[in-house]
Amino acid sequence: MVGLLIVSHSRKAAEGIFELAVQMAGKDHRIVAVGGMEDGSIGTDAIRICQGIKEANDGDGVVILADLGSGILSSQVAIDLLEEDIEVVIADAPILEGAVGAAVQAAIGGTLKEVAEAAEEAKQLSKLM
């Protein structure tokens, strides 16, 4: 199953989005959340994101949903730090809606590409139509 990694500057935001995504994905998910710094303060930590990628991966690759600014930069560094060969895609998507869409697609057995696309479709989502 494709893994999902939720990366936010805030531990609480990452955990909250994790909860929503897990609710859609069901019990057998590969979703991991890495939020904030080790001491709980606001920020992103490339080393812990790198560990998160390894945790989320079961061989089918990992899609990262990140929030703003250094969420993306630290995720890119984390990918460079991987010693093992894991396929990772950073989705160009809003973190919450993207995570929910991607969780559904991963749960039904989507490929890495399909899961990333499901996340990115969230950009087009109209909430009022």
Place this chain on the structure above:
Amino acid sequence: MASKLYQCMQKIGEDIIANKEFLTDLDSAIGDADHGINMARGFTEVLQQLPQEEEDISVILKKTGMVLLSKVGGASGPLYGTAYMKAAGAVAGKKEITLEDGRNMMEAVIGGIKMRGKAERGEKTMLDALEPAFEALNKGIEAGDSPEDCLAHMCEAAKEGVEYTKTIRATKGRASYLGERSIGHQDPGATSSLITLEAIRAFYLEQIK
């Protein structure tokens, strides 16, 4: 005894930490007011975690980069983390740094920051201090200037680069949300880069005294 490079990193770290308030004030004008706090947190941890007696320069620089990646928190974490790790790659296994090594390190650092930040000079970033500094260092080396002069030119150019950031608008990072209103303020990242280069120069001058 602590190795020379450890002492140099210590000087850089102490100067960054000493400028915590100044960098944060600069960042509160155009960013999210965390640059000084983040950098000070990162370097406090660097000074605690670096092996003091390590003489392999690339080991010290790589460790510095790794610690900054995990302890800084903001965009300067991955950017400075990448910078130190690239610098490490340029001096693998070395125990002394020549001016040429310094030039190679700066070239690698600038390449790393451009790659990671997808930035170019003129966008109100660290690069506006580092690129002119690199060029000045290069020119000094080619002209056969003394190391003191080369480092002086390098810092002078970085300083002018920081001044230049006051005149331009930010298009990268949080400051870009401010658009025209970012003009008039110097860039915090360019400033911490200048502080780093000045610390290296001060350390060198101390050694040859």
